[in-house]
Amino acid sequence: EPEVTQTPSHQVTQMGQEVILRCVPISNHLYFYWYRQILGQKVEFLVSFYNNEISEKSEIFDDQFSVERPDGSNFTLKIRSTKLEDSAMYFCASSDSRTSGGDTGELFFGEGSRLTVL
Amino acid sequence: GENVEQHPSTLSVQEGDSAVIKCTYSDSASNYFPWYKQELGKRPQLIIDIRSNVGEKKDQRIAVTLNKTAKHFSLHITETQPEDSAVYFCAVSLYGNNRLAFGKGNQVVVIP
Numbered sequence: 001e002p003e004v005t006q007t008p009s010h011q012v013t014q015m016g017q018e019v020i021l022r023c024v025p026i027s028n029h030l031y032f033y034w035y036r037q038i039l040g041q042k043v044e045f046l047v048s049f050y051n052n053e054i055s056e057k058s059e060i061f062d063d064q065f066s067v068e069r070p071d072g073s074n075f076t077l078k079i080r081s082t083k084l085e086d087s088a089m090y091f092c093a094s095s096d097s098r099t100s101g102g103d104t105g106e107l108f109f110g111e112g113s114r115l116t117v118l
Numbered sequence: 119g120e121n122v123e124q125h126p127s128t129l130s131v132q133e134g135d136s137a138v139i140k141c142t143y144s145d146s147a148s149n150y151f152p153w154y155k156q157e158l159g160k161r162p163q164l165i166i167d168i169r170s171n172v173g174e175k176k177d178q179r180i181a182v183t184l185n186k187t188a189k190h191f192s193l194h195i196t197e198t199q200p201e202d203s204a205v206y207f208c209a210v211s212l213y214g215n216n217r218l219a220f221g222k223g224n225q226v227v228v229i230p
Contacts, residue, residue, distance in 0.1 A: 031216050033216070035218075041222070042207065042220045042221060042222045042223055043154075043162060043207060043209075043218075043220040044220070045217050045218060045219065045220075048216050048217055050216075055216070056216075056217050058217075091161060091162070095216060105216070106152070106164050106167065107152075107164070107216075107218060108164075109161040109162050109163070110161060111160070111161050112161055
């Protein structure tokens with residue numbers, strides 16, 4: 001069964017450093033997302049991406065964050081200057097809304113990348 | 119933004135009994151209501167979902183019921199087993215908007 005893959009599984013970084021989290025969505029999916037989950041809390045939406053541009057972003061997704069689809073398979077999340085409060089599990093997800101007539105389709109999540117900012 | 123609440127936060131049930139978790143939402147325009155199961159340290163996985171044109175959906179031991187008037191939907195797990203122990207998140211989205219708003223999760227513990 002196809003699945004979303006993410007690298008690295010765990011990254012430790014110093015405050016102020018740049019971090020890039022990588023994701024390979026399911027190959028025939030059109031919508032891509034980043035969510036984050038601070039330890040013990042709920043999953044929070046960061047950004048959605050469709051047709052090579054951001055379709056929606058949350059208030060969490062400020063100027064320190066950016067996303068990119070550099071080629072036909074990868075989808076990356078960059079945090080320019082990490083803060084302590086960026087420590088969280090970051091989940092990439094993808095969906096194929098064509099299967100639900102343009103309505104919200106099932107989101108398939110990756111295993112997550114745990115970011116620890118010291 | 120959409121406000122999603124889940125109750126109870128923790129639920130303990132004896133193996134074989136049923137578990138019911140309720141989720142309330144604020145935006146009456148919401149039309150997609152999935153439930154995700156997350157085991158410790160793992161990814162959230164969809165277990166069942168329902169759309170606003172349906173009142174109930176069942177898949178083996180799992181069912182979801184939707185009350186659009188009252189703006190709540192519930193997850194029902196029958197004949198619970200130890201492997202049902204996990205955190206269950208409800209989520210909500212609007213038509214044409216792929217953004218999911220998640221609740222805070224319910225910890226379900228099935229006691230053997």
